[in-house]
Amino acid sequence: MKKLFYPAIIMSLVLASCSSDDEAGDVQQDIDVPSNYVFERGGETTVQYPGQTTRLQMTAELTGSFKSFDTATEESLLNMFAHVEGANDFENTALNASGKNIKSKTAASADYFSANVAESAEIKADFESFISQQVNEVFPNENTTAEAGVAGQVADGTRVRYVTGKGLELNQAFAKGMMGALLADQMLNNYLSTAVLDEASNREDNDNLVLDGDNNYTTMEHKWDEAYGYLYGDPSVPTANPNSVLNESEDHLLFNYLGVVDGDDDFSGLAQTVFDAFKTGRAAIVAGDYELRDEQVAIIKEGVSTIIAVRAVHYLQAGKESIVAGNVEGSFHALSEGFGFLYSLRFTNNPNTGTPYVSPSEIDTFKTQLLEGNGFWDVTPETLDTISETIATAFNFTVEQAAN
Numbered sequence: 001m002k003k004l005f006y007p008a009i010i011m012s013l014v015l016a017s018c019s020s021d022d023e024a025g026d027v028q029q030d031i032d033v034p035s036n037y038v039f040e041r042g043g044e045t046t047v048q049y050p051g052q053t054t055r056l057q058m059t060a061e062l063t064g065s066f067k068s069f070d071t072a073t074e075e076s077l078l079n080m081f082a083h084v085e086g087a088n089d090f091e092n093t094a095l096n097a098s099g100k101n102i103k104s105k106t107a108a109s110a111d112y113f114s115a116n117v118a119e120s121a122e123i124k125a126d127f128e129s130f131i132s133q134q135v136n137e138v139f140p141n142e143n144t145t146a147e148a149g150v151a152g153q154v155a156d157g158t159r160v161r162y163v164t165g166k167g168l169e170l171n172q173a174f175a176k177g178m179m180g181a182l183l184a185d186q187m188l189n190n191y192l193s194t195a196v197l198d199e200a201s202n203r204e205d206n207d208n209l210v211l212d213g214d215n216n217y218t219t220m221e222h223k224w225d226e227a228y229g230y231l232y233g234d235p236s237v238p239t240a241n242p243n244s245v246l247n248e249s250e251d252h253l254l255f256n257y258l259g260v261v262d263g264d265d266d267f268s269g270l271a272q273t274v275f276d277a278f279k280t281g282r283a284a285i286v287a288g289d290y291e292l293r294d295e296q297v298a299i300i301k302e303g304v305s306t307i308i309a310v311r312a313v314h315y316l317q318a319g320k321e322s323i324v325a326g327n328v329e330g331s332f333h334a335l336s337e338g339f340g341f342l343y344s345l346r347f348t349n350n351p352n353t354g355t356p357y358v359s360p361s362e363i364d365t366f367k368t369q370l371l372e373g374n375g376f377w378d379v380t381p382e383t384l385d386t387i388s389e390t391i392a393t394a395f396n397f398t399v400e401q402a403a404n
Contacts, residue, residue, distance in 0.1 A: 031292065033283040036240040037228065037275070039221070046217040047239065049229025052186075054100045056234050056253060058083065059178055061090050062102065063252075066134050066171035067162065069142050074135040078128060103127075106181050109189035110196050111354070112347070119360075123181055123346075127174060134170040138162050146329075148377040154329040161333050166375025169336035175253075176311075176340020180347035183230045183254045184304055188349040191227035192297045198290075207288050220285050224293075228278050231255055231304070243271050254307065261310050266401040274303040298351035305348035305357060309395045312341035313388045313402035319376075320384040328377060335376045342366055345391065357394040366390075 039046045062080040065072050080089045085099035107113050107123035137151045142162065144152035149165045163169050190196055197220055204210075206220040215222070232242045236250035246259035262271035281296030315338030322331035342363060350357045366387045370379055388399045 031287050033280050044216050047225050049225050052229030052233035054098050063175040077131045109185045111189040111193045130170045130174045148374040167332040172336035173340045177343040179254045180344020185347040187227045187230040188301050191223045261307050301349040301351045308344045310402045316384045316388050317403035320381045
């Protein structure tokens with residue numbers, strides 16, 4: 001699997017140290033790629049992505065509130081999802097003052113959903129249903145032992161998990177699903193979309209250093225930074241060299257799983273590849289080299305999509321191992337995480353096709369197979385293997401590599 005990512009690193013480093021042909025103007029331009037994600041103009045930073053940091057913080061707090069049995073209500077959790085500026089929805093008062101929210105950016109990318117508003121609405125409704133089910137089905141059964149068809153608690157080693165009657169942990173489905181529906185979708189299918197980067201006069205303005213209002217960045221620079229922010233924008237992640245804290249960050253969203261996958265020998269190098277591509281693409285924008293920029297977009301799309309796929313297979317296989325060992329209830333946590341990552345596959349982007357690596361119809365079939373009847377209580381190892389093999393084949397890795 002390493003061979004998939006090492007060429008990307010080499011390409012980025014070679015291009016960073018050489019000149020690039022600008023075919024339109026037949027001009028040689030040097031691409032100055034910094035060692036860290038630091039870009040300045042006139043001695044001041046040009047990198048800003050506060051909206052992304054805000055939404056990451058909102059997502060983390062909302063997910064944590066799924067188990068606030070004594071204080072959370074359906075209304076309070078739904079309000080956190082669709083926050084309105086000034087409403088006291090979060091413990092973090094800075095978030096309450098924000099005009100941002102999670103719902104408006106869920107399944108809202110230019111490439112996948114600008115002309116697909118019906119599916120976008122359905123996806124938003126799915127996440128709202130995770131919230132409503134948690135409060136209306138799981139909360140009342142906090143002290144009930146779960147069984148097939150009955151929500152409640154199950155033992156998982158020394159931990160207690162809270163599941164629906166189908167064995168699904170809704171906080172895991174929400175959190176892992178949001179990594180695709182919000183983070184990956186906005187990153188890969190919106191801000192790194194040609195339609196967004198090159199919208200209107202963005203190229204001309206970038207070439208002529210026309211800044212965005214009173215800001216110290218061009219619109220194209222800012223769009224790229226907003227994509228960067230959805231991966232690295234948690235305040236616990238340093239903006240300079242995030243790879244230095246891959247295993248120490250407090251981030252529990254997509255950045256965390258970038259580190260987890262990178263820590264697997266079969267996928268070692270992924271984190272550096274993605275980081276190098278973000279730096280090189282941003283430097284290419286500064287230099288006006290849009291061919292190089294687009295090459296980095298392809299690397300990022302493949303790398304980020306791979307995080308989601310690897311973890312989907314990993315958790316489905318972990319759940320299978322528990323079932324084979326006779327510990328059905330012990331499989332629910334891994335299967336819930338696997339379900340969430342499977343949901344997120346809808347938002348991956350194969351740069352060769354511009355579409356998800358696994359078709360939405362296949363993903364819907366797999367979700368149905370996992371939850372039909374009594375759900376995880378009845379799911380078979382054979383079903384989990386079939387789903388895992390389909391995902392692994394689409395991404396050109398093996399089930400065994402992801403299951404490690």
